[in-house]
Amino acid sequence: MYDVTIIGCGVIGASIAYTLSQYKLNVLVLERENDVATGTTKANSAIVHAGYDPEPGTLMAKLNVRGCAMMEDLTRRLSVEYKRVGSLVLAFDEADRATLQHIYENGIANGVPGLEMISAEKAREMEPALADTVVAALWAPSAGIVDPWGLCIAEAEVAVRNGVTLKLRSGVSAIRDLGEHYEIETASGTYESRYIVNCAGLWCEDICNMTGGAPFTTTPSRGEYYLLDKSSGNTVSRVIFQCPSKVGKGVLVAPTVHGNLIVGPNAEDIADPFDVSCTAPGLAEVATAARKSVPNVNLRDSIRNFAGVRANTNMSDFMIEPSKTSPRMLQVCGIKSPGLASSPAIAEYAAEQLEAMMGVKFEKNENFVDGRTQVRFRKMSPAEKAELVAKNPLYGRVICRCETITEGEIVDAIHSPIPPCSIDGIKRRAGAGMGRCQGGFCGPRVLEILSRELGLDRKDILQDKDGTIIITGETKTGGAKA
Amino acid sequence: MSYDVIVIGGGPAGLAAAVAAWDDGCRSICIVERDRELGGILNQCIHNGFGLHHFKEELTGPEYAERFVDLLKQTGVDVKIDAMVLTITPEKEVHIVSKAGGYEILQAKSVVLAMGCRERTRGAIAIPGARCAGIYTAGAAQRYLNIEGYMVGKRVVILGSGDIGLIMARRMTLEGAKVLACVEVLPYSGGLTRNIVQCLNDFDIPLYLSHTITDIQGKGRVERVVVSAVDEKRNPIPGTEMEFDCDTVLLSVGLIPENELSRSAGIEIDPRTQGPVVDEDFMTSIPGVFACGNVVHVHDLVDFVTAESQRAGKAAAAYCRSGSPTSETVLSMKNGDGVGYTVPQHIRLDDVEGSVPVFFRVRAISHDKKIVVRDDEGQIIASFPREHLAPGEMENIKLPRVLLERAHGGLTVSVE
Numbered sequence: 026m027y028d029v030t031i032i033g034c035g036v037i038g039a040s041i042a043y044t045l046s047q048y049k050l051n052v053l054v055l056e057r058e059n060d061v062a063t064g065t066t067k068a069n070s071a072i073v074h075a076g077y078d079p080e081p082g083t084l085m086a087k088l089n090v091r092g093c094a095m096m097e098d099l100t101r102r103l104s105v106e107y108k109r110v111g112s113l114v115l116a117f118d119e120a121d122r123a124t125l126q127h128i129y130e131n132g133i134a135n136g137v138p139g140l141e142m143i144s145a146e147k148a149r150e151m152e153p154a155l156a157d158t159v160v161a162a163l164w165a166p167s168a169g170i171v172d173p174w175g176l177c178i179a180e181a182e183v184a185v186r187n188g189v190t191l192k193l194r195s196g197v198s199a200i201r202d203l204g205e206h207y208e209i210e211t212a213s214g215t216y217e218s219r220y221i222v223n224c225a226g227l228w229c230e231d232i233c234n235m236t237g238g239a240p241f242t243t244t245p246s247r248g249e250y251y252l253l254d255k256s257s258g259n260t261v262s263r264v265i266f267q268c269p270s271k272v273g274k275g276v277l278v279a280p281t282v283h284g285n286l287i288v289g290p291n292a293e294d295i296a297d298p299f300d301v302s303c304t305a306p307g308l309a310e311v312a313t314a315a316r317k318s319v320p321n322v323n324l325r326d327s328i329r330n331f332a333g334v335r336a337n338t339n340m341s342d343f344m345i346e347p348s349k350t351s352p353r354m355l356q357v358c359g360i361k362s363p364g365l366a367s368s369p370a371i372a373e374y375a376a377e378q379l380e381a382m383m384g385v386k387f388e389k390n391e392n393f394v395d396g397r398t399q400v401r402f403r404k405m406s407p408a409e410k411a412e413l414v415a416k417n418p419l420y421g422r423v424i425c426r427c428e429t430i431t432e433g434e435i436v437d438a439i440h441s442p443i444p445p446c447s448i449d450g451i452k453r454r455a456g457a458g459m460g461r462c463q464g465g466f467c468g469p470r471v472l473e474i475l476s477r478e479l480g481l482d483r484k485d486i487l488q489d490k491d492g493t494i495i496i497t498g499e500t501k502t503g504g505a506k507a
Numbered sequence: 508m509s510y511d512v513i514v515i516g517g518g519p520a521g522l523a524a525a526v527a528a529w530d531d532g533c534r535s536i537c538i539v540e541r542d543r544e545l546g547g548i549l550n551q552c553i554h555n556g557f558g559l560h561h562f563k564e565e566l567t568g569p570e571y572a573e574r575f576v577d578l579l580k581q582t583g584v585d586v587k588i589d590a591m592v593l594t595i596t597p598e599k600e601v602h603i604v605s606k607a608g609g610y611e612i613l614q615a616k617s618v619v620l621a622m623g624c625r626e627r628t629r630g631a632i633a634i635p636g637a638r639c640a641g642i643y644t645a646g647a648a649q650r651y652l653n654i655e656g657y658m659v660g661k662r663v664v665i666l667g668s669g670d671i672g673l674i675m676a677r678r679m680t681l682e683g684a685k686v687l688a689c690v691e692v693l694p695y696s697g698g699l700t701r702n703i704v705q706c707l708n709d710f711d712i713p714l715y716l717s718h719t720i721t722d723i724q725g726k727g728r729v730e731r732v733v734v735s736a737v738d739e740k741r742n743p744i745p746g747t748e749m750e751f752d753c754d755t756v757l758l759s760v761g762l763i764p765e766n767e768l769s770r771s772a773g774i775e776i777d778p779r780t781q782g783p784v785v786d787e788d789f790m791t792s793i794p795g796v797f798a799c800g801n802v803v804h805v806h807d808l809v810d811f812v813t814a815e816s817q818r819a820g821k822a823a824a825a826y827c828r829s830g831s832p833t834s835e836t837v838l839s840m841k842n843g844d845g846v847g848y849t850v851p852q853h854i855r856l857d858d859v860e861g862s863v864p865v866f867f868r869v870r871a872i873s874h875d876k877k878i879v880v881r882d883d884e885g886q887i888i889a890s891f892p893r894e895h896l897a898p899g900e901m902e903n904i905k906l907p908r909v910l911l912e913r914a915h916g917g918l919t920v921s922v923e
Contacts, residue, residue: 483657
């Protein structure tokens with residue numbers, strides 16, 4: 026019997042698991058896919074919003090500003106890449122200027138630190154690549170950029186290391202409320218739990234429907250992106266937004282913590298929450314909008330297009346409260362942007378809600394070990410590199426040449442608390458395949474290392490989710506006989 | 508540790524450069540190769556057709572590589588394999604890391620860049636569609652088949668008609684896969700004519716020119732692609748869609764010289780070739796740093812890589828003996844009508860012995876034309892008739908010193 030079962034291990038589920046692992050609780054995390062961080066968490070703008078967008082007084086406003094303030098310390102503890110680069114919202118005409126004024130006032134009311142309305146000249150001085158057509162800008166120094174899947178994986182790893190049980194490939198098919206506890210039927214078996222946290226992202230509504238019905242409706246909204254080579258990574262050094270509209274925060278141009286440039290997203294309502302296809306019109310829309318902010322953005326430097334799906338609902342605010350139909354289930358629903366930025370604060374707030382629901386004050390887990398370290402060879406000085414390789418020669422073999430990722434880092438990732446089974450799982454943990462050749466050179470070698478370390482046949486190593494088969498058989502003379 | 512010449516890369520370019528430097532009398536040479544064997548991409552090119560120019564016989568890729576590895580064994584060139592160069596400083600310090608040797612800093616008098624090229628990816632050309640598995644660059648698929656011994660699919664559509672894609676069409680077919688189509692956005696193929704004939708026509712694989720993939724569908728793995736005809740501006744024409752049920756897409760959509768090390772060392776890069784700007788001896792903008800092979804410009808034939816690399820290796824050895832060339836007259840080379848780029852980009856006239864080979868690609872297919880070299884005053888310096896010109900086949904001309912001496916200012920190469 027678990028005390029709490031968290032459904033979904035995106036950045037919200039992982040944050041909550043990480044927070045709850047600091048207490049004496051028996052916690053289970055159920056994830057449908059073969060890895061954590063595979064939904065909205067892995068495909069988004071990777072921005073830690075400052076908190077000027079949400080309307081004052083909302084939960085969203087409070088948790089965004091608080092989450093943004095928590096991010097620097099959290100990411101340092103967990104060895105997750107993060108940079109407080111600040112953001113600019115651009116105005117191109119008088120209507121935009123009025124919007125800027127509105128979000129500036131929002132930001133002040135929300136307690137966003139350091140907000141400043143600046144002139145177009147000042148904005149171009151800060152960011153010379155900005156368009157001549159910019160008439161004013163809002164400067165928010167507290168905004169940042171983060172590795173979103175890295176944050177989710179780190180939080181989940183620390184949770185698991187501190188005793189949280191994570192079950193992958195465990196999509197929930199039914200929930201039975203037996204009064205004192207729930208029976209949760211999943212693809213990997215049935216689990217019993219006193220409380221449930223529903224943070225299934227795009228599938229929150231489905232979970233609600235297993236427990237008496239959903240108080241909201243979900244409209245998946247897809248956003249497409251370009252990711253540009255590191256040679257374009259310095260095009261801008263801050264997050265460049267346009268004025269927000271009803272459909273979202275608009276197309277941004279921003280550096281990533283990995284040194285690339287991210288351009289996107291558009292916003293398109295779609296029927297299938299799994300549909301992460303890119304489209305020619307969608308990419309064209311992104312390109313046109315991006316050039317409005319940064320006319321010389323060099324999309325020929327693109328190394329990858331991708332799309333993410335937002336868990337938009339008909340609620341304007343986050344919903345973090347006990348279910349009306351099943352009161353031992355905590356709803357953490359409608360977590361759209363700025364969900365990533367808010368995630369640490371959402372977890373803190375969710376824990377408080379759970380305490381209220383249970384009518385207890387959680388007892389600290391005195392065995393809790395916080396923090397995580399990760400070797401990042403490419404970030405070391407020559408002397409540090411020399412020392413590391415002398416200690417463990419595996420760090421001397423570079424497998425991913427674009428990103429300078431060593432075999433040692435890949436082996437570390439494979440033997441981490443949540444072992445990946447796919448090439449993309451390695452990419453999200455170690456960074457191999459993130460670069461300009463997109464795994465063309467290192468893919469076969471990562472596959473070989475995964476197969477060796479996990480003791481699996483090479484044919485069983487996946488690209489990403491279940492079903493993403495890489496090798497379909499042997500050649501006529503074939504197959505590397507290990 | 509220090510060497511006279513350090514060669515970065517042990518593929519065909521690096522091997523030829525190292526052997527040539529040795530043959531020129533240099534006795535302190537090191538090749539640094541990141542893979543576990545010398546030979547570079549030739550090792551996975553198990554088809555024949557290599558060496559017709561250089562060896563006057565037809566070899567497979569591994570055989571061609573072996574010839575040079577054998578020559579290398581007769582020299583005293585040091586080889587570091589499974590070793591990655593992390594940085595080259597403008598002072599010619601080469602930082603390398605390997606499992607066997609740890610972190611090493613080698614000092615060179617001269618460096619030869621021979622890192623080769625990489626394939627353009629799906630992201631580089633923004634192919635729409637699902638993010639499913641089963642999409643490989645042709646070279647990555649070639650490695651899986653020919654080095655690892657694994658098949659990557661059963662029903663294949665190939666996008667792009669570059670040589671590796673064409674070779675893989677035949678290879679996948681021979682291994683029992685069904686290659687449904689080769690789709691090329693341009694109105695002509697980017698590959699060699701002999702590969703179109705031997706790899707597509709001989710196996711009845713249709714080549715759709717002026718077509719492109721407009722959608723890739725599939726959940727886990729590719730299930731279907733949509734191919735459409737394109738207009739002159741390469742925009743898809745609605746109503747021309749064809750669907751192919753397939754589980755694999757191979758991309759053969761171009762190669763890019765791999766110059767991240769060159770850039771970080773501060774070497775001037777030519778935006779046309781995406782390789783270093785070089786002189787007739789393949790010296791880059793940093794004196795004593797040379798570049799050769801696909802890192803300079805993408806070749807179709809390894810034989811030309813060899814010839815160019817021998818020249819670079821010999822020049823690197825000469826540099827170690829006598830330092831920078833001192834030519835007072837430098838002729839800049841420009842690409843005129845119908846020509847995409849030239850290599851070299853400039854010629855140090857006083858250092859030219861005999862003649863200078865000039866390599867370039869034309870921009871379009873044409874027949875019965877002349878390649879004309881003019882100086883800055885419009886005077887024709889040389890003219891070479893050609894029956895057939897195609898962007899897929901690299902052109903070369905030889906400019907003798909006696910003709911170069913007549914030039915005023917720079918030289919422009921055009922198709923007329």
